Amino acid sequence: MSAEKNILHPRNKHRSRYDFPELIKSLPALHSFVGMNAHGGESIDFSDPIAVKMLNKALLKHFYGIETWDIPENYLCPPIPGRADYIHYMADLLANGNKGVVPKGKFIKGLDIGVGANCIYPIIGHQEYGWSFVGSDIDTGAIKAAKAIIAANSQLEKAISCRQQSNKLHIFKGIVKPGEIFDFTMCNPPFHASAAEAQSGTKRKLQNLGKHKGKDTVLNFGGQNSELWYEGGEVAFIRKMIDESTGIADQCLWFSSLVSKSANLSFIYGALRSADVAEVKTIEMAQGQKISRFVAWTFMEPAEQRSWVQGR
Structure with missing residues (x-):
């Protein structure tokens, strides 16, 4: 039995180390990318975007029944264990208002801001809990790729839809329709403030993997500008999200966003106080090799939250 990754959520299917023989059974093409690492265990070269x-592909097929999944070159290839954690902790947040029971089924609806070409949050959310999703993105290529994944997997077709954000100045505006309701929103915001900062971050990541050769670095770990950076960085993006959430305060139970740096929390809390939200929760969890967290907020008082849940 492999040692458990105790920092991951108890329901996370990826608590154990990767079982490469089993994954190769699910996806034989993985075999050529697996070798022995310095510790004498099986692994892949995590600096190789094709191997990642x-x-x-193997994880999604083995654990989630996704037969066909692909993303174009230079788009963000997400670490699935950490992405699954956000889904499971969101499920716990919804369970808190549902007498401790995680609500399941297509009537629970989520909005993924920045769904990306990988469509990973809607895939895991649907396959684990049966939830339905809308995924939004400003990048045309990302929307096209996400739609292709959905179309290629019949179990996703009626559960997930994608909408392109046509105005880079907006997040919820132009995406959430009048009268439309969501039980939650989620977001992995661009956390760099510029393209140069994003490039520097990728170089550091490659150095940490021992693969930096002094050459110009390709953004293997997250390709498109809209995925990696936003003017003003993570804080500016989340502040904009908070500001726009006030306009649809009665259309969503819980808004949320990942926050990559704990130092940013004080600025985000300040924006939430200014928005006069009813409740804020900060939930810590694992994201790859580090501890991350997401901040969730609602404009609904406890009685309104109970009424929302009863109406679902």
């Missing part, structure tokens, strides 16, 4: 993508 192949691992993701």
